[in-house]
Amino acid sequence: MCYHLRYSMIKELILALIIGAILGLGVTGSYLNYKGKRNPPSDKPLITEPTLIPTISTAPAIEENQEETNNPLTIISPSDNSLVSSANLSISGTTTPDSQIVIATATTVFTGQSDTKGKFSLPIKLESGLNIIKISSIDPQNNQFDYQLNITYSTAKI
Amino acid sequence: MTKIILLAFLLIITKPIIAQEASNSATKTDDIKGILRQIVNQDNPTSDETSTSDIQLPKAFFGSITKINTNEITLNFQNENRLLRIDSDTTYADIKSRPTKLTSFKEGQTILAMGIVNTDLSMDCSRIVATDSKSITNTHQIISGQIVDVSQSQNSTIFVLVPSKNKNNQYQIKIDTKTVLTDTKGKNLTLNKNIISGKKLIAVIKPDSQIAQTFYAVRLISLDSETPTPTPKP
Numbered sequence: 366m367c368y369h370l371r372y373s374m375i376k377e378l379i380l381a382l383i384i385g386a387i388l389g390l391g392v393t394g395s396y397l398n399y400k401g402k403r404n405p406p407s408d409k410p411l412i413t414e415p416t417l418i419p420t421i422s423t424a425p426a427i428e429e430n431q432e433e434t435n436n437p438l439t440i441i442s443p444s445d446n447s448l449v450s451s452a453n454l455s456i457s458g459t460t461t462p463d464s465q466i467v468i469a470t471a472t473t474v475f476t477g478q479s480d481t482k483g484k485f486s487l488p489i490k491l492e493s494g495l496n497i498i499k500i501s502s503i504d505p506q507n508n509q510f511d512y513q514l515n516i517t518y519s520t521a522k523i
Numbered sequence: 524m525t526k527i528i529l530l531a532f533l534l535i536i537t538k539p540i541i542a543q544e545a546s547n548s549a550t551k552t553d554d555i556k557g558i559l560r561q562i563v564n565q566d567n568p569t570s571d572e573t574s575t576s577d578i579q580l581p582k583a584f585f586g587s588i589t590k591i592n593t594n595e596i597t598l599n600f601q602n603e604n605r606l607l608r609i610d611s612d613t614t615y616a617d618i619k620s621r622p623t624k625l626t627s628f629k630e631g632q633t634i635l636a637m638g639i640v641n642t643d644l645s646m647d648c649s650r651i652v653a654t655d656s657k658s659i660t661n662t663h664q665i666i667s668g669q670i671v672d673v674s675q676s677q678n679s680t681i682f683v684l685v686p687s688k689n690k691n692n693q694y695q696i697k698i699d700t701k702t703v704l705t706d707t708k709g710k711n712l713t714l715n716k717n718i719i720s721g722k723k724l725i726a727v728i729k730p731d732s733q734i735a736q737t738f739y740a741v742r743l744i745s746l747d748s749e750t751p752t753p754t755p756k757p
Binding site for chain 1: 582583584635637649652660662663686687688707723725727744
């Protein structure tokens with residue numbers, strides 16, 4: 366009888382331990398699952414951000430452009446050091462609105478005006494070879510802005 | 524009974540672990556895809572910039588030769604060295620535009636190089652012309668300012684212009700019958716009546732060949748015509 370009692374106690378003890386373990390692990394597992402859903406794995410890329418930043422070489426160019434923005438007179442076409450095959454050329458650009466535009470080549474002077482938005486386009490005539498073109502805009506308040514272009518006119522096949 | 528409990532225990536424990544691994548692997552795949560996309564995008568913008576710039580357009584550089592050999596010329600252009608690539612197709616002209624050979628060019632000589640600019644900013648030269656630097660100057664100056672003094676002589680009129688850009692400076696400007704004076708709309712104006720003290724104008728001038736420190740006015744544009752006429756008050 367004593368043996369039977371001891372066997373029964375051991376059986377109950379093992380059962381209690383298993384149930385306790387199951388309950389404990391179940392609660393822990395549920396907690397970890399809940400925590401995993403609340404804090405999902407971070408979306409950080411494997412390559413860190415600094416490697417994707419543009420190279421340093423572009424930074425000075427931005428500074429140069431910022432310096433140039435002080436002069437409202439900009440030439441859109443043609444670009445500096447262009448080579449053209451026709452003597453007749455149109456200089457177009459932007460400046461302050463309603464400004465007087467004066468373009469001087471080595472031999473001739475051309476004049477015009479910018480529109481209310483500051484846009485202008487003036488036909489000029491080039492000499493053969495390299496032309497140093499001086500462009501000025503004078504606004505209604507007498508503020509003068511200058512620009513210089515080098516344009517080569519040649520009919521030689523390039 | 525014990526076996527059933529153990530089986531239930533295993534099912535409870537393994538479920539969240541499997542779910543976690545699946546989401547991790549999906550995130551990692553997305554990360555790798557994102558990295559590949561970033562690498563591809565990093566490579567592409569350079570080609571876009573190249574297409575929008577002046578590269579591959581005909582250009583002309585004027586400067587002096589600093590180094591010359593049978594394949595290349597180094598040109599000092601606007602205080603920068605530019606590499607000019609030359610080949611058997613490159614043509615050469617002397618100062619009078621007569622055909623010549625590469626051997627006639629020397630270090631220190633000023634040239635006008637024409638060709639196509641490459642992505643490395645070197646130029647594939649099609650034509651090289653010997654050029655006299657004195658011949659390619661533009662002596663014209665464009666000055667906006669106000670007349671402060673006018674003096675008449677028998678043949679010409681000389682006036683003093685103070686530029687609006689630098690009021691400490693003065694230009695002594697000569698005009699004659701060839702000088703053209705217009706208003707801002709391009710309408711011709713009489714010189715004698717309009718060149719008076721206090722008048723604001725734009726002067727396109729060049730150094731006078733006869734009188735030292737004096738400029739000759741090629742073109743004058745009167746700015747005063749733009750001044751609005753005040754409306755009388757009632």
